[in-house]
Amino acid sequence: MKTVWRTIGGSVRKAQSRSAMTFKRAVLACAATLVAVLTPVSASVAADAPLTPEASAAKVAAEQLMTAKIEWRGPSSSSKPIVGKRIAVVSCCEAADGAARASRAMVEAGKALGWQVNVLDGRGDPQEQNKALNSAIDAKYDGIVLEFVDTTTVSDGVARALKAKIPLITLGTLKNTPDSIPDVSWDYAKHGEALANYMIWKSNGNVNALILLNTDLYVTRNGQWVGTKNVLTDSKKCKDCKVTVKEWAMANIDTQPSSIASAAVQANPKINWTWCFDACMSRVSRALVASDLAAKVRGAGFDCNAESLQLIKDGQVEAVCAADPREWDAYAVIDNLNRLMQGQPTVNQGIPVRLFDKTNIGMLSDYEMSHGWQGGYDFRAAYRKLWGVQK
Template structure:
């Protein structure tokens, strides 16, 4: 600045008033800009320091899953797909959008390969699921997918499929019996941990959570719920957290979760969070809205289906969801099933996960808002390239 002033001094004698005015305005402008720039910093620091140390740690953990970079971590090669295969998908319950999304995408992926893919709806009933599996075996399908179906509840059909040497693979079951049956999964416990951390962060450690735990899905009980429970029941992470668990069967998904949540909230107004997968949480949200209780509880879900994403955007009960790209999961199943049918081992498909709330939901495309998160990567093109079917 001194050098500039000296240079200006050469002509300032002719117009000292002008120079002084210009410099005065420049200094004032710089000061104003500096003050404006500091305002959000001051506010941010104030917001952070208002959190307990536990809530601050939870905030950091949750935000990581909201911003982590998405890259292709799937396979780098795949055997050339066999043409003309017939595949049966035994779905746990097509009324649940999380299952229906995967089913539709497997049909789509199969069509790309020239396969005939049929969906058999298990209707949320283990007996119906076992019946569907046995019918697929009787029809001599070339491969069978169990979608969110616990292998222990359909053990009769599983034994028949293995005896018939029909390639069998699961989607989203976490653990299979026998454990030689491959599964396509992602980090379920990480989903649960992220939701717990989000609740702690947003409630500053004062979480009173209603857990709506499905009795049929092994993966929910031993995946997401384990992750959430390990955080919420750890006094080092949340000394004041309270948890109430209510169980319900998949066959009652359309009515029971909503009625349980409504009754629980009326009996205990201190409940401030509800937790379950999105096909359940969307029904809970509808029930609470209809009962005039939508402002009394926030929802934490997982799957990030289209209805839940809209509820989050609109600020209607559900506040956050943990996402896996369900269509990506489906393509991964088809890729591994192709390997199985050619006598090759399955591979880790590197499926990503993400956390969405009202602050980052704007990063989703219109297509994702109506179909669910797609993973932030063109996985369809990646699989077509793997299969040698680039357009």
């Protein structure tokens, strides 16, 4: 092919002979045709691939928790609170937003009742939690809340509180020792099952999950994880699911889960899901994004804290979260503690649960996006009415 040079508009450009140009156009046209034909086909196969029977069943199960109707199922009456009570909230770890949300709401609810509510941070350390519990007993508080603190890890403090006849209640511990200590909880296993079903659905039955299992929280090990494990390890529900479990300690929440996840995803490119509660998942998501691993894996979390909701909205690793309305939980604890301090039995508070992903996150208000899901119901007004108090 003969090449000639032409000057156009003051610049020098290379031109080819007519035969060369004709040949080039033919090649480009052929290539364009191949791209036009092949690309849509491969994309449509991925997008329109039929769900397996297992994935179809998982889709139905997950969607039920994404659309369930929310209504008040809490108590219909409550005793008028006694003003001036002093309450200690022993929190597992205020660095975890799921705990901090509940703590703030208990302070808020207590203020409405004319109570003084003080939060004692256990810092993710059973020794610190036990120390905080014992200090509350020494200070002769009128009531004590253990927030995501396992009673078995603070057993001597629990024994002292019971001996001193200080009303004691827990939030989110699932099972207490002794079992006479009341707990406010929701359906943790249902949370875990919903997350597992969502993963199966969205991966069409091809799940390779990294479970980041906290070693300190009884409720996580025996609640959400049990629900998820029962689904993912059931060959009838997911014959091709694979699960890898890595443990970490609450005291190391800022570094350990994200380090484990980054290393695991780099070592095993087949991992396509990570799983842990949201205070962990938000850290993991940020780490995977920073390491350019975000495209390789999706995250399934629980709590639906504000940061995780934004990550889901932005498509930053976390794709789904199972929610309980943490502030509603806190008001429920205060209501039952009021009953305990008046010598009455506690009641079922009817805490709702929900599953959120990018498709239904738009139903959340701006307030919920910045504070976490509130339950889709004005629970604050409902409790204030029960208590006979104003805002």
